[in-house]
Amino acid sequence: MQTLSHPLTTRTVGxxxxxxxxGFAVGPSESEACLSHIIGKTTGERGLDHDRMKALLTGCKEEWDSFDKLFESYWIGAGKSRERMKKTTPSTRTSKNLPQAWKNHFGDDEAAEKAPQIESEGGTEVGETASGRLIAVDQNTRMKIDLRQFVEPDEIAAAEALAYRLASAIRYRLSRRFYNSRKTTRLDMRRTxxxxxxxxxxxxxxxxxxKPQQPVRIIVFLDVSGSMQHxxxxxxxxxxxxxxxxxxxxAYxxxxxxxxxxxxxxxxxxxxAMTRLSLMAEGFGxxxxxxDCLETFNRxxxxxxxxxxxIVMIFSDGYEVGEPDRLCEQLVKIKKRARRLVWLNPLLGWQNYQPITAAMNAAKPLVDHFAVANTLQSLAAIETDLMKL
Amino acid sequence: MTNATPDIKSRLSDVGYFANDGLATALQLALNLGRPLLLEGEAGVGKTEIAKSLASILDTKLIRLQCYEGLDASSAIYEWNYQRQLLSIKASEFSDRDATELEEHIFSESFLLERPLLQAIRQDKSPVLLIDEIDRADMEFEAYLLEILSEFQITVPELGTIKATTIPHVILTSNGTRELSDALRRRCLYSYVSFPDLERELEIILARLPNIEATLAGQIARFVQALRKEELEKVPGIAETLDWAAALCSLNIRSLRDEPVKLQSSLICLLKTESDLHSIAAEVTSRLAGEAA
Structure with missing residues (x-):
């Protein structure tokens, strides 16, 4: 390895x-390899040294794509950049700067205490005693709330516990060849x-x-449009x-x-996490x-x-402004690749609600499981259905 | 460690593989450092072919482990030859061997069936070990692989630890169907393999199909490059390009503008899904052919 006195060593460590x-996952072993195998044998040819460092210090496509810029910014005098750190540091933004579009999507403590009933067009909500009951809150109050304040430890814990329970319910699925096999088990010759x-x-x-069991992969799409803000x-x-x-x-x-x-x-x-989410939310509304969104996903x-x-889970009320045919086309593509498609619609919890929007009607034949999800209880109730999927 | 010379790029091109500078450097570095090389990229960009070409230029054996869901140790590392063991037990019925001796006998080296990973560490000359489509294997297998890739030794309970006689040159490929663990990535050098650019694609066509006319080869390369920019479900890789070029030669097409009907029918070599075939209609084909010609 090169000694610390080597002119390039300090610069390379930097x-x-x-x-x-x-955000690169570069550990001491990569540093050592870089110092001993690249700096010691540098050709002075920038392109070659760049390629060597790139192969050694990157580990995934994202790092591969951003390496060139970072290399140039450091070695060719454009200065250091800390783009990602800036994005992820919570203290760099104040609540004033948070996108307004998002604030409607989160409640606040005060409003939650008041717990007013849903202001719906279709009727009153069923099962209002639920702890995770969804509420319509006062618009003016809500607009003043910092997005990050929506995090309440108790509710988070309850939602996380439920999420884990549901995920566990559909946790494992046997490989098809074992599932279809008439034989119950395979002979273990070694032990026999x-x-x-x-x-x-x-x-x-x-x-x-x-029997080998394989964990399922869950892909969640959450509608954060105006109609779903509650x-x-x-x-x-x-x-x-x-x-x-x-x-x-x-999750999307x-x-x-x-x-x-x-x-x-x-x-x-x-x-x-919520600060990062709010940074991503810019431009939404x-x-x-x-x-269109599913087309982006498919592409x-x-x-x-x-x-x-x-298992693809879509949380949406189905109020789609796009063409229903387009939605169908994209859902068909998803169905070709995924095992199951589950649509959870909070409006199903309303009395007299019928999923009669054009988009919902078009999508229904493609959905394997269509259920209500407007409270923690209603979500918990689908556990048994998910186990059958 | 290897004695590979620095001009790996030209040596690869001698065996018909045209690597760009980044990939050639990554390969050279992997050989010099004795570290595994992880190659990621779309299907059909030539990741598997790199391992074959490397084995060819190093004049060594290529050992391939094709990964799939449910791949287990008995398919990847070793397995006992149970039929032989049963026969041996039967044959020993009338011998003086006691049970312990018999057990030692049937769990000895001669009853061991080597699978790719064990085979790779027991070669006299370092082979190229291709672990293909690692993203299709389960996470448990990936975790097991970590030990092998860092220690290059395998433990068989009945025989003890088998250490590598030579360290194989390991190439892992992934199509990115699932995220690989950071631990595995950190043990490997990394290179992302993209579709070849126009010049490289032309070089590949001319090298692999020496009888093709240069004009047609140029048109094919330009057509495929343009086709990849269209919205397709499955973007054609280099293997598809070569298939199509061979098909056009066998159809006696000398220029892409000559026979539009035959050209359209030959697109089955490039387009592998119904919707892609549907979306590249005759009008699109003739536009692309016109631009390429």
Whole structure:
């Protein structure tokens, strides 16, 4: 390895630090390899050294894509950049700067205490004794609330616990070849041979292998449009619980655009997670274009995210401003890749509500399970249905 | 560690693989450092082919482990030859061997069936170990792989720990169908393999199909490059390009503008889903062919 007196050593250590500050997972072993195998053998050829460092210090496509910029900013004199750190530090933004569009999606303590009834067009809500009951709150009060204040430890804990329970209910699915197999178990030859040595090798006492169980992957789409604003707070807590508790979860919010929020939500610090979410929320507002959003999903993420063990959950009231056919087309694409499609509609909890919107009608034949989800209790009630999926 | 020379790029091109600078450097570094190389990229960009070409230029064996859901130790590492063991037990019925001796006998090396990972660490000359589509394997297998990739040793309970006689050159590929663990990524060098640019694609066509006319090869490369920019479910990879080029040659097409009907029918070599075939209508094909010609 190069000694510390090598002119490039300090500079390279600084570069590695620069990468770390920008979110690269570079450990001491990479630093050592970089110093001993690249700096010591540098050709002075920038392109070659760049390529070597890139192969050594990156670990995924995101790092691969951002490396060139960071390399240039450090080695070619544009200065250090700490873009990602700026984005994720909660203290860098005040509540005043938070996007207004989001504030409607979260309730506040004061309003929650008052617990007014839902102001619905379709009737009153069923099951109002629920602890996670969804409420319509006073607009003026709500607008003053900092988005990050919506985090209430008790509700978060309850939503997380429920999320975990539901995820556990659909946790494992047997591989198709085992599921379809008539035989209950596979013979474990290794154990059988050992066990039957006493019988002269004649397999009398048989040992069997346990059936392998594969965890399911849950993909959640949460509607955060205007019509869903009363429910967003509750659902966000639930989705956060799911993302934090369940390794194989991917989460997206949609409105007129689609935003992937799994990374932001997986932050265990709820306060910081919500700050990150509010930064992502800029530009949101208006109606729901689920068809367009699902098209974005199918184009950018579906290949990587969906497989035969995926369960797609859509939380939406189905008030779609886009074309129903377009929505159908995208749902069909999702159905081709995913195992099951579940649609949870909070409006189903209203008396006399019928899912008669054009989008809902078009989507219904494609949905494997259509259920109400407007309270923690109603969500808990679908546990048994999810187990059957 | 290897004696590979620095001009790995030209050596790869000698065996028909045209790597860009980044990939060639990553390969060279992986050989020099003795570290596994993780290659990510879309299906069909030539990730698997790199391992084959590397084995070819190093003049060594290619050992391939194709990953799939449910891959277990008995398919990836080793398995006992149970049929032989049963026969041996039967054959020992009339011998003087006691039970302990018999057990030692049937769980000895001669009854061990090597699977790719064990095979790879027991070669006289470092082979190229290709762990293909690691993202399809389960997370449990990925965790097990970590131990093998860092220690290069395998423990068989009946035989003890088997240490590597030579360290294989490990290439892992992933299509990104699931996120790999950070621990695995950290043990590997990394390179993202993109679709080849126009020049490289042309080089590949000319190298793999020496009888093709240069004009047609140029048109094919430009057509495929333009086609990849269309909205497709499955973007054609380099293997599809080569299939299509071969198909056009066999159809005696000398220019993409010559026979639009045949050209349209030949697109089945490039487009692999019904909706893609539907979306690239004859008008689109003739526009792309016109631009490429």
């Amino acid at each position: 570069f590695i630090e620069h990468l770390r500050m920008n 041979i050992r066990r039957n040595m006493k019988h002269g090798g004649t397999p009398i006492d048989l040992s069997f292998k346990a 429910y967003s707070r509750f659902f966000l807590q639930f989705v956060k619980g799911l993302v934090c508790q369940w390794a194989q979860t991917d 919010l949609f409105h007129t655009k689609l935003v992937r929020v799994a990374d932001a939500m997986s932050d265990k610090n709820s306060f910081r 208006g109606g729901t274009k689920l068809g 950018q993420y579906a290949k990587k995210t969906l497989n035969g063990r995926s």
